[in-house]
Amino acid sequence: MNESFSEELKKELVKQAVKSLEDPFKMLTVKDVAKDLKMGENKTNELFKRKDFPSINIGKTKTISAIAYALWKL
Numbered sequence: 915m916n917e918s919f920s921e922e923l924k925k926e927l928v929k930q931a932v933k934s935l936e937d938p939f940k941m942l943t944v945k946d947v948a949k950d951l952k953m954g955e956n957k958t959n960e961l962f963k964r965k966d967f968p969s970i971n972i973g974k975t976k977t978i979s980a981i982a983y984a985l986w987k988l
Contacts, residue, residue, distance in 0.1 A: 931984040938981035941972075947983065 932938055942950075948958035962969045962976040968986060969978040978986075 927988050928985065931988060932981060935980050935984055938979070938984075940980045941977040942980055942983055944976050947978065950983075 944955055944958050944962060947953075947961070948955045951958065951961075953961075959976070961967055962978070967978070968982040969976050971977075
């Protein structure tokens with residue numbers, strides 16, 4: 915696949931992900947992500963601990979921004 919085509923495709927996917935969000939800066943909790951992925955909270959907590967998952971801790975609460983989550987799902 916052509917490299918510039920690949921870059922254009924990535925840009926278009928990002929645009930579509932952003933457009934699909936009501937509030938891209940909303941912070942999602944483990945419960946929110948678990949519900950979206952149809953997974954249990956224990957497995958979702960493991961996901962939040964992975965280095966390739968762009969979550970942050972606010973105090974003891976694990977969160978991820980809606981835009982980071984949407985991009986991760988691509």
